Amino acid sequence: MLFNSLPFVFIFLPLTLAGYYLLIRMGLKQWIFLFLVIASLIFYAVWNPPYVLLLILSVLGNYLTGLWIERARDNGSGSGWALALGVAGNLLVLGWFKYANFFVDNANMLGAGLHLERIILPLAISFYTFQQIAFLVDVSRGEIRTGGIWRYATFVIFFPQLIAGPIVHYKEMMPQFFGRNPGRFVTANMTVGLVIFAIGLFKKTVIADSAAFFATPVFEAAQAGNTISLLAGWKAALAYTVQLYFDFSGYSDMAIGLARMFGIKLPVNFHSPLRAASIIEYWRRWHITLQQFIVSYMYQPLVLPLSRLAAQWRLGKWASFSVTVAAPTVVLFVVIGLWHGAAWTYVLFGLMHGTYLAINEFWRALRRKARRKSGIPGSSMALYHAVTLIAVIFANVMFRADSPAAAIAVWQGMIRLDQIAGMATVLPAKSSELITEPGLFLLGAAALIFLCPNTQQIMGRYSPILHWNRWRNRAPSLLHLTWRPTLPWMIWSGVVLFLGLAFILRGQSEFIYFNF
Structure with missing residues (x-):
């Protein structure tokens, strides 16, 4: 879904804002992350529904890798291998979807004779990949600790910054959801x-x-x-x-x-x-x-x-x-x-x-x-x-x-x-x-x-x-x-x-x- 579209401005955005602040007013703050994740997935799915699954798998895989890194660090066993595998996994997925056709086409120009169907580039894959790599590195450095899966998913796919950034950090973004009174200054904001x-x-x-x-x-x-x-x-x-x-x-x-x-x-x-x-x-x-x-x-x-x-x-x-x-x-x-x-x-x-x-x-x-x-x-x-x-x-x-x-x-x-x-x-x-x-x-x-x-x-x-x-x-x-x-x-x-x-x-x- 495009920000510069009438359905987004007049339908999706008002409904999402209304649902978000309604949950806060009803005292159901624990549900806002699930709500934002569902809304962001709907926002993403308008472009290409099948690639929603790739986004979900990326979020789940990086979250589990973050837990692995955190546990290894806490145990004193070293998180180097876990971090290396997590970063490599992200880069392999990014490389396949974004660069496989490019390298096959250039190899064929040299007479390789390879064949690969055209791969549709998943929307925002570069941004959410880099953002999650930064998360894994920050966990390995001990700068942050993993939270619940819904909090992490909100961090990755919060729709205002999902498609083209900015590339945000967990330690900067997520504490803003846990203020003394979320939903304050609604009119001003x-x-x-x-x-x-x-x-x-x-x-x-x-x-x-x-x-x-x-x-x-x-x-x-x-x-x-x-x-x-x-x-x-x-x-x-x-x-x-x-x-x-x-x-x-x-x-x-x-x-x-x-x-x-x-x-x-x-x-x-x-x-x-x-x-x-x-x-x-x-x-x-x-x-x-x-x-x-x-x-x-x-x-x-x-x-x-x-x-x-x-x-x-x-x-x-x-x-x-x-x-x-x-x-x-x-x-x-x-x-x-x-x-x-x-x-x-x-x-x-x-x-x-x-x-x-x-x-x-x-x-x-x-x-x-x-x-x-x-x-x-x-x-x-x-x-x-x-x-x-x-x-x-x-x-x-x-x-x-x-x-x-x-x-x-x-x-x-x-x-x-x-x-x-x-x-x-x-x-x-x-x-x-x-x-x-x-x-x-x-x-x-x-x-x-x-x-x-x-x-x-x-x-x-x-x-x-x-x-x-x-x-x-x-x-x-x-x-x-x-x-x-x-x-x-x-x-x-x-x-x-x-x-x-x-x-x-x-x-x-x-x-x-x-x-x-």
């Missing part, structure tokens, strides 16, 4: 949650889906082998960057808003990444929970032994940097690229960002002493912003393209500098198109991205996310707008919600991250 949801819905249906109208025809033309012009190439690259930005930002807002309606705060997953002045900072603000998962559960465990080896081998400064920073970063971002999808475009997207990050880390290390002495002048900061934005836009072309060849075709259009001389004759004829579509649209989207506060900042008075104090002063906007329960803001919220719902009538489209 419902209001704040609904406003956040409305903003996210507007981003998705009004902005992201509109941007797709400008980007999609150009990428389809590139895939068909057509030559892409300078204007068309940049229109597609910029429009898709806007589409991806507001699509994922919109989903993140809607997830946070929906959870808040139940009195639950989710961690931030998106915080104005295009305002970043470096690729490092960009990834700290884009898909934040995925980046934190990679750092905590993959990067650090990989880098620690490499650092010891570099010390043993007495490598020099830059050789050590290559072994302990550059190489792991590139490798892990290739993995992140594959995590997004089983296609060479995603592999190359990951390779591009891994290379960006390695270069960024090298530059930071090279400039560290100079930066300490003089700081970063404003002109350099503006240049860093521009370089980061251009790097992201070029990588997004590869992310969107149906094949590497199509991405190269769009890139070739973007760098057709020989066409600049002919702009004087082209622009007058195209002026009305540039002003109305997509020029004015892209300018408006750019103003929202670079000048206006993000959703967390608009709702900052109400602590919209977990650990809001850590993010309150990050990525400040030039315009300062703070939502309050006043008549003008209520009217604004109503208009935003109305437009978000009205634009659903153009046709529903999946969130981009639903495919991962």
Whole structure:
């Protein structure tokens, strides 16, 4: 079921909220987990009922593995084998459903002659797999203890964050269900949650889906082998960057808003990444929970032994940097690229960002002493912003393209500098198109991205996310707008919600991250 669908907004969500708060009012708090699990399974089953069984088996298998790890740890017998088998089992299931066809197809290109029926990718398998791996690791570290099966199932498949994150941690999410008085501040939580949801819905249906109208025809033309012009190439690259930005930002807002309606705060997953002045900072603000998962559960465990080896081998400064920073970063971002999808475009997207990050880390290390002495002048900061934005836009072309060849075709259009001389004759004829579509649209989207506060900042008075104090002063906007329960803001919220719902009538489209 899609968040941006009328049945979800007008049927599923009201009934689920009513049932949840009715159980609390009746003093049946012990039943809320079973209720949320059933509701979330119904939400998931609308997409593909047979894969509900896979989701249930994954939850049950990881819960039992968590109990095994916990028991082994308590007995002092060591939980290493249990953890290794649990992680391996999760990765095998993910690998089969997500990558089996990819590897068979590539093997057949080399003449292997293998046959495998097309496997339909289970919705959200990447997200609930990573979330459960984090749970097993946290249990093995002694950071959490397993609870009842219904509590664990709620943690995994709570529908606001099931499909595309954020990737949440048991120790952050579940204690919120056990406050002194669950269901407190119902009116405040419902209001704040609904406003956040409305903003996210507007981003998705009004902005992201509109941007797709400008980007999609150009990428389809590139895939068909057509030559892409300078204007068309940049229109597609910029429009898709806007589409991806507001699509994922919109989903993140809607997830946070929906959870808040139940009195639950989710961690931030998106915080104005295009305002970043470096690729490092960009990834700290884009898909934040995925980046934190990679750092905590993959990067650090990989880098620690490499650092010891570099010390043993007495490598020099830059050789050590290559072994302990550059190489792991590139490798892990290739993995992140594959995590997004089983296609060479995603592999190359990951390779591009891994290379960006390695270069960024090298530059930071090279400039560290100079930066300490003089700081970063404003002109350099503006240049860093521009370089980061251009790097992201070029990588997004590869992310969107149906094949590497199509991405190269769009890139070739973007760098057709020989066409600049002919702009004087082209622009007058195209002026009305540039002003109305997509020029004015892209300018408006750019103003929202670079000048206006993000959703967390608009709702900052109400602590919209977990650990809001850590993010309150990050990525400040030039315009300062703070939502309050006043008549003008209520009217604004109503208009935003109305437009978000009205634009659903153009046709529903999946969130981009639903495919991962």
